[in-house]
Amino acid sequence: MSVRNPVVTALKTWLIPRRYGVMRWSYSLQRISGVAITLYFVLHIGETANVIGGSQVWSIPSYEYARQVWTETVEFLSNPFFDAGLAVLAFLIFFHTSNGVRLFLTHFGILLGKPHRPEYPYHPASMTKAQLTIFWVSILLAVAALLYSLNIFFKVILP
Amino acid sequence: MSREARIMMLHYITGLVIIVAGAIHLATVFLVSPYEESLRFDNTPWSVINVYRNSLLAGSLEALLLAVAFHGFNGLRVILLELHQGRTWTRAVNVAVTVAAIAVVINGTKTIFIASML
Amino acid sequence: MSGKLQEVRLRVYRYDPSNGGRPRYDIFSVPVKKDTTVLSALLYVKEKLDPTLSIRFSCRMATCGSCGMMINGLPRLACYTLVSQLKSKTITVQPLNNFPVVKDLVADFTDFFGKHRAMKPYLLRIDTYEQEKSNISYRQTDEELLKYIQFAYCIRCGLCYAACPVVATDKRFPGPQALSQLYRYYIDSRDEGGGERLEVVSDSHGVLRCHFAGSCSQVCPKGVDPALAIQLLRRELLFGRRTG
Numbered sequence: 001m002s003v004r005n006p007v008v009t010a011l012k013t014w015l016i017p018r019r020y021g022v023m024r025w026s027y028s029l030q031r032i033s034g035v036a037i038t039l040y041f042v043l044h045i046g047e048t049a050n051v052i053g054g055s056q057v058w059s060i061p062s063y064e065y066a067r068q069v070w071t072e073t074v075e076f077l078s079n080p081f082f083d084a085g086l087a088v089l090a091f092l093i094f095f096h097t098s099n100g101v102r103l104f105l106t107h108f109g110i111l112l113g114k115p116h117r118p119e120y121p122y123h124p125a126s127m128t129k130a131q132l133t134i135f136w137v138s139i140l141l142a143v144a145a146l147l148y149s150l151n152i153f154f155k156v157i158l159p
Numbered sequence: 160m161s162r163e164a165r166i167m168m169l170h171y172i173t174g175l176v177i178i179v180a181g182a183i184h185l186a187t188v189f190l191v192s193p194y195e196e197s198l199r200f201d202n203t204p205w206s207v208i209n210v211y212r213n214s215l216l217a218g219s220l221e222a223l224l225l226a227v228a229f230h231g232f233n234g235l236r237v238i239l240l241e242l243h244q245g246r247t248w249t250r251a252v253n254v255a256v257t258v259a260a261i262a263v264v265i266n267g268t269k270t271i272f273i274a275s276m277l
Numbered sequence: 278m279s280g281k282l283q284e285v286r287l288r289v290y291r292y293d294p295s296n297g298g299r300p301r302y303d304i305f306s307v308p309v310k311k312d313t314t315v316l317s318a319l320l321y322v323k324e325k326l327d328p329t330l331s332i333r334f335s336c337r338m339a340t341c342g343s344c345g346m347m348i349n350g351l352p353r354l355a356c357y358t359l360v361s362q363l364k365s366k367t368i369t370v371q372p373l374n375n376f377p378v379v380k381d382l383v384a385d386f387t388d389f390f391g392k393h394r395a396m397k398p399y400l401l402r403i404d405t406y407e408q409e410k411s412n413i414s415y416r417q418t419d420e421e422l423l424k425y426i427q428f429a430y431c432i433r434c435g436l437c438y439a440a441c442p443v444v445a446t447d448k449r450f451p452g453p454q455a456l457s458q459l460y461r462y463y464i465d466s467r468d469e470g471g472g473e474r475l476e477v478v479s480d481s482h483g484v485l486r487c488h489f490a491g492s493c494s495q496v497c498p499k500g501v502d503p504a505l506a507i508q509l510l511r512r513e514l515l516f517g518r519r520t521g
């Protein structure tokens with residue numbers, strides 16, 4: 001067997017959901033969005049620490065100092081690159097949440113079909129219409145969130 | 160129930176907490192007042208410092224912080240354990256993920272705590 | 278129509294461990310009819326063009342589960358896949374993903390069968406004497422049968438194992454085949470393994486690592502729907518209806 005780099009195998013299987021149908025896409029998107037949101041979460045906690053003057057502050061700072069640090073932070077963060085990043089993140093957050101509800105229910109055995117005698121052509125009972133609907137609703141919600149935030153940040157659609 | 164099953168149960172529960180607390184968080188930033196106004200330090204009703212001073216909202220932020228820290232870092236742990244198997248790796252991943260989650264929670268809790276007293 | 282011959286290009290993965298071990302692809306031109314299967318095309322190659330090609334097969338009717346391979350990127354049974362259904366002029370065949378390769382298209386099923394065996398794929402009874410020696414039969418109602426019969430259709434072909442994104446990176450994950458067989462016995466009314474059966478898969482590389490990508494059920498040639506069995510198994514582990 002030609003030895004494959006495990007990281008390359010992992011990235012390929014995680015990031016390329018081709019050929020196995022819609023649920024494989026949901027798996028990849030769920031994974032990518034999860035990692036992205038966690039990364040953002042860590043940065044976001046670091047960034048909001050500037051409300052009290054920064055992560056290194058351990059006692060109550062002067063009100064004026066905190067106010068100034070925060071105002072500078074907001075100015076620093078208000079540039080189109082961060083805004084675009086936030087818009088993508090809105091997409092990922094809404095997808096992950098809504099698709100997560102589907103996974104939550106199916107992991108508990110809800111929204112699944114019943115085991116039956118397989119008859120050709122086979123339709124997996126694990127993949128019900130209800131689930132497909134939730135998946136596509138998740139995509140719709142995510143796109144709506146993307147457009148909403150793009151509009152807020154860039155005023156592209158409604159002035 | 161096995162240890163892993165208990166962890167995953169918490170994963171589901173924190174997921175639900177995030178839906179509620181996250182909705183409150185997004186609503187205070189985007190819905191109840193214009194986005195620019197909620198980013199201000201003070202002087203607007205939903206400005207940053209006013210949100211932290213409201214103990215209900217601050218409490219919900221703390222809940223969100225704890226839940227996302229658990230849910231996110233547990234997800235990361237699962238992915239890393241799937242990447243490679245072995246005793247040392249498992250232990251390293253568990254320690255790294257726990258330390259990182261605790262550090263983020265401490266940093267965030269401190270912010271919420273101090274900001275509410277500013 | 279079915280008698281008309283057409284040419285198709287077969288791009289075959291070749292690997293010989295005794296030969297430096299560098300994988301390569303050989304291209305063969307094979308005449309096919311409307312009802313030619315990929316397996317018969319490969320056997321044509323072996324008989325007429327290159328006798329060194331290694332393939333594994335037996336029943337030629339999707340029953341023995343030994344001819345699984347990647348055909349145009351998807352795990353399929355070669356004897357159950359028509360060349361014409363693929364609708365492509367070039368057909369790429371590779372050994373199954375997620376399996377080590379023995380030679381050419383032959384995959385090593387040692388781990389796969391080992392994981393299956395670890396699930397104790399047989400009825401567990403408290404009274405083993407009665408099970409072995411007496412000639413009473415265990416009665417079962419239709420509903421009890423319906424709970425597991427779908428999963429009992431498994432032919433251990435390993436297609437689901439090749440499709441699973443968790444198996445791809447987690448060596449310790451039992452995989453869709455083993456997990457669905459565990460559920461098949463766990464839920465069988467004649468089985469007395471109960472909650473102890475679940476212990477094998479309750480750790481951090483067990484059933485909880487399934488992320489429900491559903492690829493196993495997409496590719497299963499027998500309609501077993503392993504993903505369904507795994508979700509039901511997970512529910513049992515999380516809520517432990519039956520124990521001890």
Ligand code: SF4
Pocket residue numbers: 430431432433434435436437438453454457493496497498499500501502503
């Ligand atoms: S579950 Fe289906 S795909 Fe998997 S080994 Fe059994 S028959 Fe093959």
Ligand code: FES
Pocket residue numbers: 334335336337338339340341342343344345354355356357
């Ligand atoms: S040869 Fe037996 S399943 Fe294909």
